[in-house]
Amino acid sequence: MDAEAAKLIGAGLAAIGAGMAALGVGNVFGSFLESALRNPSAADGQQGRLFIGFAAAELLGLLAFVVSMILIFVA
Amino acid sequence: MAESGKIDPMHQFAIEPLFGTDHWSIGGFNIAFTNSAAWMLLSAVVLWIFVAGGLKRQLVPGRWQMAVEFFTGFIDKLMLENVGAAGKKYVPYVFSLFMFILLANLLGLLPLGIVGVHPFTFTSHFTVTGVLAIISFSIVLMVGFWKHGLHFFSLFVPHGTPLPMIPVIFPIELVSFLVRPFSLGLRLFVAMTAGHVLLKVLAGFVINSTNAGAGYGVLVGVPSFVLMVGISALEMLVAVIQAYVFALLTSLYINDAEHLH
Numbered sequence: 001m002d003a004e005a006a007k008l009i010g011a012g013l014a015a016i017g018a019g020m021a022a023l024g025v026g027n028v029f030g031s032f033l034e035s036a037l038r039n040p041s042a043a044d045g046q047q048g049r050l051f052i053g054f055a056a057a058e059l060l061g062l063l064a065f066v067v068s069m070i071l072i073f074v075a
Numbered sequence: 076m077a078e079s080g081k082i083d084p085m086h087q088f089a090i091e092p093l094f095g096t097d098h099w100s101i102g103g104f105n106i107a108f109t110n111s112a113a114w115m116l117l118s119a120v121v122l123w124i125f126v127a128g129g130l131k132r133q134l135v136p137g138r139w140q141m142a143v144e145f146f147t148g149f150i151d152k153l154m155l156e157n158v159g160a161a162g163k164k165y166v167p168y169v170f171s172l173f174m175f176i177l178l179a180n181l182l183g184l185l186p187l188g189i190v191g192v193h194p195f196t197f198t199s200h201f202t203v204t205g206v207l208a209i210i211s212f213s214i215v216l217m218v219g220f221w222k223h224g225l226h227f228f229s230l231f232v233p234h235g236t237p238l239p240m241i242p243v244i245f246p247i248e249l250v251s252f253l254v255r256p257f258s259l260g261l262r263l264f265v266a267m268t269a270g271h272v273l274l275k276v277l278a279g280f281v282i283n284s285t286n287a288g289a290g291y292g293v294l295v296g297v298p299s300f301v302l303m304v305g306i307s308a309l310e311m312l313v314a315v316i317q318a319y320v321f322a323l324l325t326s327l328y329i330n331d332a333e334h335l336h
Contacts (some may be wrong), residue, residue, distance in 0.1 A: 018206075048156060048323060055320045061260055062265035073085060 007071050014068035021061020028053040082279030084272045111197045118178040125174075146174065150322065152234040157326040160334045165326070168214065172207065180267060180285055180314030184307070198317075199267040200262060208260035211325045213251055219332035230335050266317045270310045277303045 001061035029067045083253050092107035099106045121305040129143025136144060150170040154162035176198060183196025231248035232241055277299050284295035 036302050048153075051316070051320055051323055052327070054316075055262060055324065058266070060270065062262060065269050066261070067263055 007075055011068035011071040014064050014071065017064025017067070018031065018061045021057060021064065024057035025054060028057050082283070083299060084275035084279070087193070087195075087267070087271060087275060090200075107317045110193075111203070114179070114182065114195045114197050117204075118182050120176060121182065122171075122174050122180050125178075146170070148159065153322060154326055157323070158330045158333055162326065162329065165214075165329055169325055169329075170324050172211070172325060173318055174300040176207070176263065176321055177318035179316065180318060181311070183267070183271075184310055184314060196267050196271060198263055199271060201264045203261040203283065204264040205256070206260075207263075207321070209254040211259065211328065215328045215332040218329065222333065223335060227332075227335070230331060233336055254325075255328060263317050265322055266313055270306070270313055274303060274306060274310065277306065 013023070028050065032043075032053075036046075081307070088107045089112050092109050093238055094108055119154070129136070129140045130138055131322050133140060145169060150173055151163075151166055153167050154169060158165065160250075179198045180196065184200070185194050188296050191302050201236055219230070223229075224309050231252065233244065233248070239261070280299040281296045285292035
């Protein structure tokens with residue numbers, strides 16, 4: 001296989017990670033809303049933890065993006 | 076672009092010297108005043124004007140003072156919740172950090188391209204966000220070692236760890252601690268880069284499809300443009316969230332330094 005083609009295929013495969021992070025971020029906010037609607041009075045106190053979870057889940061998707069960008073533009 | 080050229084979404088991140096320049100160098104490094112530096116200066120000036128306008132200290136605040144007090148109160152509450160009373164002395168730092176990043180992200184999104192000025196989001200460069208992250212991380216290290224001395228290393232051994240587990244837990248916690256500045260800087264840099272690349276790619280779709288003919292323009296260009304409007308709104312949300320996350324994680328790390336576990 002041509003090296004250039006392999007790079008682009010690799011970048012495409014790395015993009016799967018971005019989709020997986022979408023699942024993760026959706027899960028964070030989904031679970032938060034689910035429990036926040038059960039106990040709305042406790043929801044405001046958990047906002048910080050919500051964003052910590054969001055940041056952690058999002059970072060992995062962003063890493064997948066970095067990998068694909070490196071494959072396309074740098075490698 | 077009659078040829079409907081190749082879309083170059085990365086061109087917007089190119090750093091160009093504005094004036095001055097090939098001759099200004101220190102130790103072989105060019106220190107020309109670049110577009111990145113110009114936008115940093117602009118966001119610092121905007122931040123200064125914003126805060127200076129709110130320093131009237133009226134008993135019944137006006138709109139401007141209310142806006143400034145909202146942000147200071149927001150950061151004050153953040154530090155109180157995450158660090159406790161000891162967090163009070165870090166409020167100025169975290170406030171400056173938050174507002175600087177927020178203004179950088181938002182100013183970089185301004186649609187000034189229509190009047191010929193190209194906004195530059197300097198938070199889309201790892202050098203910038205990396206340095207901001209390293210500043211936060213150095214504060215954590217300095218405070219940690221200053222307050223707790225070598226006892227600071229107990230941060231890497233959580234309470235109640237069984238003795239045989241310590242040799243395993245310690246390196247894991249150490250690595251997860253050392254990787255913090257990278258993840259902190261990387262998150263902001265990539266989130267901003269990804270959004271701007273996405274917007275440019277969609278803009279390329281609009282231009283190229285319209286050039287290819289009216290039919291393509293309606294079929295591809297119009298939906299792309301509608302999507303661009305939506306994504307722009309999302310980007311504004313991301314700009315705020317990323318600034319908040321940066322401040323939030325900084326406050327958590329400071330909490331670790333202040334109170335260990």
